[in-house]
Amino acid sequence: MRDLHLQQLRLNQTQRVRLQTALQKLQDVSPSSAAATVAVADNIPVNHEDGVLKGHGTSELDGQVVATLCGVVERVNKLVYVRTLRARYKPEIGDIIVGRVIEVATKHWRLEINFSQDAVLMLSSMNLPDGIQRRRTATDELNMRSIFEENDVICAEVRGFQHDGSLHLQARSLKYGKLKSGQLLTVPPYLIKRRKQHFHHLENYGVDLILGCNGFIWIGEHVETSNGVMEGDGGNKVEESNESSSHSVPLGEKGQRLMSLETRQHICQIANAVRVLSTLGFSLTTEGILEAAKASISLGINTKDMLGAEFHVQTAEREVGRRMSLLRKKG
Amino acid sequence: MASPASYALRRHQQQRRRPLQDDNWVRSDGRGFHQCRPAFLRTGAARAASGSAYAEFGSTKVIVSVFGPRESKKAMKYSGIGRLNCNVNFATFSTATRGQESDHKDFSSMLHKALEGAVLLESFPKTTVDVFALVLESGGSDLPAVISCASLALADAGIMMYDLVASASVSCIGNSLIIDPAAEEEDCQDGSLTVAFMPSRREITQLTLTGEWSTGRIHEATELCLDACSKLGEIMRTCLKQAVSSST
Numbered sequence: 001m002r003d004l005h006l007q008q009l010r011l012n013q014t015q016r017v018r019l020q021t022a023l024q025k026l027q028d029v030s031p032s033s034a035a036a037t038v039a040v041a042d043n044i045p046v047n048h049e050d051g052v053l054k055g056h057g058t059s060e061l062d063g064q065v066v067a068t069l070c071g072v073v074e075r076v077n078k079l080v081y082v083r084t085l086r087a088r089y090k091p092e093i094g095d096i097i098v099g100r101v102i103e104v105a106t107k108h109w110r111l112e113i114n115f116s117q118d119a120v121l122m123l124s125s126m127n128l129p130d131g132i133q134r135r136r137t138a139t140d141e142l143n144m145r146s147i148f149e150e151n152d153v154i155c156a157e158v159r160g161f162q163h164d165g166s167l168h169l170q171a172r173s174l175k176y177g178k179l180k181s182g183q184l185l186t187v188p189p190y191l192i193k194r195r196k197q198h199f200h201h202l203e204n205y206g207v208d209l210i211l212g213c214n215g216f217i218w219i220g221e222h223v224e225t226s227n228g229v230m231e232g233d234g235g236n237k238v239e240e241s242n243e244s245s246s247h248s249v250p251l252g253e254k255g256q257r258l259m260s261l262e263t264r265q266h267i268c269q270i271a272n273a274v275r276v277l278s279t280l281g282f283s284l285t286t287e288g289i290l291e292a293a294k295a296s297i298s299l300g301i302n303t304k305d306m307l308g309a310e311f312h313v314q315t316a317e318r319e320v321g322r323r324m325s326l327l328r329k330k331g
Numbered sequence: 332m333a334s335p336a337s338y339a340l341r342r343h344q345q346q347r348r349r350p351l352q353d354d355n356w357v358r359s360d361g362r363g364f365h366q367c368r369p370a371f372l373r374t375g376a377a378r379a380a381s382g383s384a385y386a387e388f389g390s391t392k393v394i395v396s397v398f399g400p401r402e403s404k405k406a407m408k409y410s411g412i413g414r415l416n417c418n419v420n421f422a423t424f425s426t427a428t429r430g431q432e433s434d435h436k437d438f439s440s441m442l443h444k445a446l447e448g449a450v451l452l453e454s455f456p457k458t459t460v461d462v463f464a465l466v467l468e469s470g471g472s473d474l475p476a477v478i479s480c481a482s483l484a485l486a487d488a489g490i491m492m493y494d495l496v497a498s499a500s501v502s503c504i505g506n507s508l509i510i511d512p513a514a515e516e517e518d519c520q521d522g523s524l525t526v527a528f529m530p531s532r533r534e535i536t537q538l539t540l541t542g543e544w545s546t547g548r549i550h551e552a553t554e555l556c557l558d559a560c561s562k563l564g565e566i567m568r569t570c571l572k573q574a575v576s577s578s579t
Contacts, residue, residue, distance in 0.1 A: 039571035040486045041494035041531040057491065059451075061532065068451060068491040070571050085575065086375075086382060087489030088400070116400035116458050164409060165456055 022316040038067040055081025089189040089214035096198040098212035126171040182220020187278040189215035205266040272306040367511040374487040382488020386480035390470030397488040400455035413455035417443040445527035448536040451491040471514035494529035499559035501552040526556035530564030
């Protein structure tokens with residue numbers, strides 16, 4: 001998959017050679033997983049004496065463990081499973097995700113989150129705009145569209161699975177809710193590792209970065225809420241607080257705040273850093289993204305030129321340097 | 332033969348048939364009777380799909396995209412297993428006569444039959460996997476190409492399967508059995524056999540037989556097909572391995 005993306009970069013000869021050496025070095029540096037790749041119906045060698053737990057993507061045929069997916073074999077103690085690279089997001093309870101509303105239904109919203117099914121966000125599992133804890137009334141139900149509409153991008157947490165396998169979300173804190181004035185990027189979910197912190201405020205840029213576990217990444221203007229929590233609870237309250245707190249900012253046509261040009265540029269810069277890293281297939285961390293953005297500034301590369309071939313090659317080479325120095329520290 | 336448009340074409344075939352009657356004719360592309368066309372396979376051909384593959388067998392060119400597993404659009408009852416939805420289309424420019432309505436209406440159901448035995452449908456309950464195949468150039472043996480390409484695309488999409496499905500077909504012309512027939516050979520065949528096969532499990536998922544056959548010949552033809560499928564399976568496997576190891 002990476003090859004396909006990289007082919008579209010139009011590298012010249014020297015750049016291609018540099019990129020290939022960099023990627024080769026990366027493969028040499030990392031404990032090689034290339035040997036453990038399997039295709040469908042390949043045998044997975046296991047030591048039957050120790051006992052084996054067959055995990056996701058494996059099945060048994062004539063006493064042998066056989067892969068049912070393409071990917072990399074992972075082993076955790078006795079558990080053997082296949083991690084696919086090009087597959088949909090597999091939710092786990094507590095994951096922070098970014099999704100897009102595709103339907104406003106009775107008492108719930110349906111969200112596209114790159115899972116095999118649509119996720120469900122119940123009206124009862126989110127905070128109301130007025131912030132009061134109470135039973136949801138019929139009026140609340142009628143006002144659902146004023147909270148989230150179709151095509152809104154929102155941020156929520158995975159609450160759990162129902163008996164029939166459908167996925168439920170919750171947004172019970174002020175940091176969840178509607179995301180406005182920013183960019184949504186989609187990357188393969190395996191690039192995002194589960195961390196303690198998925199909300200990031202990049203102070204130097206005045207930008208919020210949300211790394212959704214489902215591979216949806218939100219980069220938007222930083223939103224300051226009264227109680228210091230990063231993101232507002234969507235809906236009307238945020239708009240009101242924004243309008244009252246920032247008198248100096250010019251208002252748009254519908255009374256919305258306009259973003260400053262500088263912030264817009266910063267958003268694009270961070271977004272392009274994410275794009276470069278995901279094209280190269282490097283896992284996305286705040287540090288990595290910030291480093292790429294910083295490098296583009298120090299090298300004097302325009303935001304639009306970050307997607308060019310040269311910056312890709314430089315990023316790959318920088319990653320090699322980083323991993324080499326990590327190894328040296330360890331060794 | 333009823334339509335006047337195809338009248339000229341058919342007479343042409345009649346003329347071509349004659350040299351095929353004696354046993355030592357040569358195939359138009361110079362292959363041996365038991366020799367397949369070279370295969371070219373690639374995964375990840377369409378970026379918007381969850382998985383996709385492109386296959387080229389001589390002049391037969393096929394692209395397959397797989398979407399899902401995604402929520403079933405049709406309102407349906409809860410089912411413990413997933414649905415596999417297959418659709419085969421021919422591009423308007425795929426055949427020599429442009430925009431001709433193809434007589435391959437049954438390809439979609441045949442593709443479904445060939446794949447459903449290999450896919451672990453219970454691994455995605457309540458959801459549908461859509462398989463869309465497009466024949467870009469129809470150069471003979473279209474269905475086997477579509478089946479092999481589709482199983483590659485399914486594997487690329489990360490859908491659980493017991494094994495890859497490789498498929499091959501054999502045509503019977505006069506006294507000779509020819510494998511992987513080209514379009515003009517298919518036009519003048521007496522009978523054909525198409526086999527979809529899971530190489531590592533040695534299980535057949537689908538077998539289609541048309542025309543006149545004798546028992547002995549069926550055996551011979553099936554062996555030929557299975558052999559070709561096993562070899563194609565190896566090629567498909569290396570293609571997938573390459574795709575996986577290049578993206579880690």
